[in-house]
Amino acid sequence: MRVPSPPRPPLLAFLLCLLLAASASAADIPLNSTLYANDPNSRWASPNNTFALSFVPSAPAGTLIAAVSYSTIPIWQAGPSTNSSAVLRLLPSGDLQLLPAASSTTPLWSSSTAALGVTAAELQESGNFVLKNSSGATVWASFDQPTDTIVPTQQLNANHTLTSGLYSFKIKPNGNLTLLWNNTITYYNLGLNSTANSNLSNPILEIRPTGILTLSDPSLNSDLDLAYSSDYAEESDVFRIVKLDNDGNLRIHSFVQGSGTLTAGWAAVSDQCQVYGFCGNNGICSYNETSPICGCPSQNFEFIDSRDTSRGCKRTRELQDCSGQVAMLQLDHTEFLTFEPELDTQVFYMGNQPCNLNCLNGASCVASTSLSDGSGQCFLKTSSFVSGFRTPAIPSTSYVKVCAPVLPNPSPAAAGGGGRDRWRLRAWVVVVAVLATLFVLALVEGGFWWWCIRNNTKFSALSSQYALLEYASGAPVQFSYKELQKATKGFKEKLGEGGFGAVYKGVLANRSVAAVKQLEGIEQGEKQFRMEVATISSTHHLNLVRLIGFCSEGRHRLLVYEFMKNGSLDSFLFAPEExxxxxxxxxxxxxxxxxxxxxxxxxxxxxxxxxxxxxxxxxxxxxxxxxxxxxxxxxxxxxxxxxxxxxxxxxxxxxxxxxxxxxxxxxxxxxxxxxxxxxxxxxxxxxxxxxxxxxxxxxxxxxxxxxxxxxxxxxxxxxxxxxxxxxxxxxxxxxxxxxxxxxxxxxxxxxxxxxxxxxxxxxxxxxxxxxxxxxxxxxxxxxxxxxxxxxxxxxxxxxxxxxxxxxxxxxxxxxxxxxxxxxxxxxxxxxxxxxx
Missing domain, CATH: 1.10.510.10 (Transferase(Phosphotransferase) domain 1)
Structure with missing residues (x-):
């Protein structure tokens, strides 16, 4: 008997369509909606509350910004910093405005969309804040107006600019990534031309969720991977962004939900002191034990703001106010940064003293650098802005023009620090001696313990339990080929063979049973293979076989999976009737x-x-x-x-x-x-x-x-x-x-x-x-x-x-x-x- 098709319920389908339309429109933000800075609960959220547009605290302390945020991380900012009386309003005209107060009519910032037929706004689950017309089409998007950050799925092209203070970041039409100070000094210019030689039509920069910075273009055969975050492809719950920080460096940052902090995984400029203007005008960048610090060239200068040393230094007496002679302050192991196109820098070829005297006698020269790298180059700075870098590794000598007399910065010993340094040295000697003694004792005791129990099966099982901790972490475990050879008893028990290679039964160090697949035809490089393995291992579902680990040694490529006791489905479906x-x-x-x-x-x-x-x-x-x-x-x-x-x-x-x-x-x-x-x-x-x-x-x-x-x-x-x-x-x-x-x-x-x-x-x-x-x-x-x-x-x-x-x-x-x-x-x- 023919089985009839069930009747279609047209009314039910119609009601379902209405329900879906209502749920879609429920996410829209209607015209005349307002966010208030003085209300911490005032926010517009994405459908799953992943992102929110609200007023959040910003530096300097006491100011607020209207921003789209992921947890506590702003990824886009509407207008400048403001105070607690500000509002962000979607006007009936369709213009989005940041106002200093609810009663104000003069905006601090505007989307300029009053004449574009905007009927609603929406914060999408990607973090993109859009203004839409009556047909639902996007007429304005925050992804097209980036501030200092891009997120996964956001595309940055040659028409976009990231800005942070005096710093900006752009993509050149040839695909190079460029960092600029004051829109004039290019202190970083690398990217595509270091890996390929192509003329691009529309270069696009993106950050993948896995932490890889890629460049794409219609003229390229495939996307180019320009940079990898140090934690790329790790942990599926990590949120990664590309951000132009206020110190002038472009970085890939990672954020683990609940941690509350950003972790830098890659920086465009590896040496922060090479960022132009990092320590401000007349500031000298150097390093303490852990991080870059800013200082002044000598006591002839003082900080503009002692609470923020990155704002630079000023002369205690300006050159035009010198009552006596002008002198040259010598700065050993120091270089004044010079990048193209600095039109205010003159280049000569001469020794240290001629370089010094030329600047001293030049009315427009304020500083000079003599390179001691064998090139004989001498840079004379005629600009009022000087950015310095000091490190013992630099052989260069620099000079700064000051009002006599020259007042060098005091040495630590002259400042009373010599006694403290000697005390610290003695303390360090004692600490090192104690630690060395403890280390030797621990080594002797550990060796004795190992000698006594290495053949004891009871303790061997305990060691395997400790090994289990590594496997239980969730990240793919890297095995050596020798380990897997031992686990499978020389690849003796074959479970099956498919298009990708043979599978063998193995017992790991933690006594758990696993399936070891020997891959065939793998031609990928080490880095690409590890990336694909990380992607597979991060794919978790009840109905997917879990990847435990991998091996990548020379030509050996193996994957270690959880063991399935009942084997494959074909052995049940097509088994003989007996x-x-x-x-x-x-x-x-x-x-x-x-x-x-x-x-x-x-x-x-x-x-x-x-x-x-x-x-x-x-x-x-x-x-x-x-x-x-x-x-x-x-x-x-x-x-x-x-x-x-x-x-x-x-x-x-x-x-x-x-x-x-x-x-x-x-x-x-x-x-x-x-x-x-x-x-x-x-x-x-x-x-x-x-x-x-x-x-x-x-x-x-x-x-x-x-x-x-x-x-x-x-x-x-x-x-x-x-x-x-x-x-x-x-x-x-x-x-x-x-x-x-x-x-x-x-x-x-x-x-x-x-x-x-x-x-x-x-x-x-x-x-x-x-x-x-x-x-x-x-x-x-x-x-x-x-x-x-x-x-x-x-x-x-x-x-x-x-x-x-x-x-x-x-x-x-x-x-x-x-x-x-x-x-x-x-x-x-x-x-x-x-x-x-």
Whole structure:
């Protein structure tokens, strides 16, 4: 009997659309909304409260800024600092204004959007604050008006500038990153030209969530990685930003939620004293034991602000007020910074004394530097701004013009510090002697302890428990090849072999059992391999196999996974009938189907970047001791091919025929919908217990999936079900639902297949399912069960870089396609986001 399609509830669908529209508009900030600086609870938040626009404290103390913040970190600022009476108001005209008081009409800052038809504002979950018109289009965005920070997903182009005080940061059209002081002095100019020689059309700078600073451009074959944060790819809950700090240095900062502090992981200028003007005019930058400090050249100068030494120094008597002669103050191991284009600096070639005398006798010269590096260069500074750097490593000698007499800074001994220094030296000698004695005693005791118990099995087990702490940290553990060779007893017990290499059973130092995969065909460099491993290890889900660690030594590339006691799904589905203990009942099979779908959904739709598996099959679905399904080998497709992942051929990804979607053989892009096809084939095998590419007299010598649809059309769903299940009680409604879902998944056109999130909803029974069209036969080359090689399909060429997206669900319905197959989600975004 033919199973009728359930009726569609048009009223329910209409009410659901109204509810979704209402929830979307609820996030909008209406016109005439106001934030008040004197109200700490006055804020506009993003949908998940990740970001908030509010008034927050700023330096100097006692001032506030209206800013978009992540926790306590401002990432964008509206206007200058203000006081507690200020307000930020979205006027009825659509103009966003920062006002000094609620009653004021003269803004401190304005978005200048009064004539752009703004009807609402929104703080998006990315941190982007936007003003929208009546059609929902963005007419103004904070990401297009950056202040001193960029965040992940924000793009900085050559038209944008980060500013912090007198400092600014820009991208040059050639791709170089530049730092400028006062918009005139370029003291940092590095980037693309140090790694490539290209003329760029639209360079874009981004910070990846993993802590990598990248540069992209349409003229480049792939994105360039310009800088890595020291903690890149560590901890998925770390928030990273690029910030132009008020000391003039561009840095990548990391923030762990709850820590309350930013940690610098990379700085553009490695030597802070090389930042022009860091210590202000006439200031001399040097280092104490831990950090840079600012000082004045001599007692002929004094700090402009003793509480903020970075503001620089001023002469106690100006040169025009000298009553006596002008003299030159000598500064050993000191250099005055000179960068292009400083038009106020003259360059000569002469010795120290001629350089000194030339400046002394020059009416416009205020300071000079004589390089003692063999070049013989002499720089005469005629500007009123002088930025100095002192360190014992600099051989240069500098001179500053002052009113006589010259008053050098006192030495520590002359200032009464000699006695203290001698006392400190004696104290350090005592401390070092005591610590050395304790260290020797500890070494002797430790050696004796080790000698006594190294062969004691009881203590060896205790040592293994300590080793467990490293594995329990969550970060991928780095193993040596020798360790894994010992753990697997010389790679003796093979668990299986797939397209990426053989898998062996091993016992780690903490006595836990693991699966060790020897990867084949890995051509990536050390750094790239570690990055991909870090990405895989940070992908956690109940239905994904967890990566414990890795090994990368020379040509050896191995991955260590958690051990799955019940092995792979294929050993249960296709076990001979005499092995009754290897059969799964329907309840377990349906649970496996749901768990697998949830795991793939996480990879496609819930990760930071869409991960396309490329090889979904029963052999890559593992079962733990409770028969919980876990997807394995995800993320390995990119490890095998180090080339640009936006362009792939069948020879660069090791899929398995019989599960490969038709687009593999049709020169079409591979997207997440390709995994949906593979999952549909696996789902049909879970129901039937037969390989989808089997051809027999029972199937009228047709491919099983085509025969199964014919039986479904006849209303004979029981014919598709594994005969071993029919002798037990099974839920035929679940069976019918699984069969229908599988036919939707294996549609020839990717746009007709549902997203994996919709597949989960359909299997759970919370979504109505329309009757699927008949799936067409795949190309002949896709029938079989072995890995695809270059020889199997010789005519394959490079895949296209993008894929057409259906315009709306209504157009799909007109074409006879279910509306849940809309291509506006993660799977149809083109191959640029194909693999994490």
């Amino acid at each position: 092995q009754s203990g290897k059969h799964l009942n329907w309840e377990n099979r349906y649970s496996v189907a749901l768990g697998t779908a949830r795991g793939i959904t996480y990879l496609h739709e819930e990760c930071r970047d869409c991960i396309v598996h490329c090889d979904i099959k029963p052999e890559n679905i593992l079962l733990d001791e409770n028969y919980c399904a876990k997807v394995s080998d995800f993320g390995l497709a990119k490890l095998v091919n180090p080339k640009d992942h936006r362009y792939r051929t069948l020879t660069s990804v090791r899929g398995t025929r019989g599960y490969l979607a038709p687009e593999w053989l049709a020169n079409l892009p591979i997207t997440s919908k390709s995994d949906v096809y593979s999952y549909g084939m696996v789902l049909l095998e879970i129901v039937s217990g037969k390989r989808n590419f089997e051809v027999s007299a029972e199937t009228n010598h047709k491919k099983f999936s085509l025969w199964a649809y014919e039986e479904f059309e006849k209303g004979n769903v029981e014919a598709v079900v594994d005969r071993r299940l029919l002798s037990h009680e099974i839920d035929m409604e679940q069976v019918r639902r699984a069969v229908v879902v599988s036919f939707w998944c294996i549609q020839e056109q990717p746009s007709q297949r549902p997203m994996m999130g919709k597949v989960v909803q359909m299997l759970e029974g919370i979504m109505e399912i329309e009757r699927p069209p008949a799936p067409k036969a795949a190309a002949e080359g896709s029938v079989g069960g072995t890995s695809v090689t270059a020889s199997s399909v010789s005519a394959l060429s490079t895949f296209a870089a993008s894929m057409p997206v259906p315009s709306s669900s209504s157009s799909l319905q007109m074409a006879g396609v279910s509306p849940f197959a809309s291509g506006k989600h993660g799977g149809e975004r083109g191959t640029s986001s194909m693999v994490s």
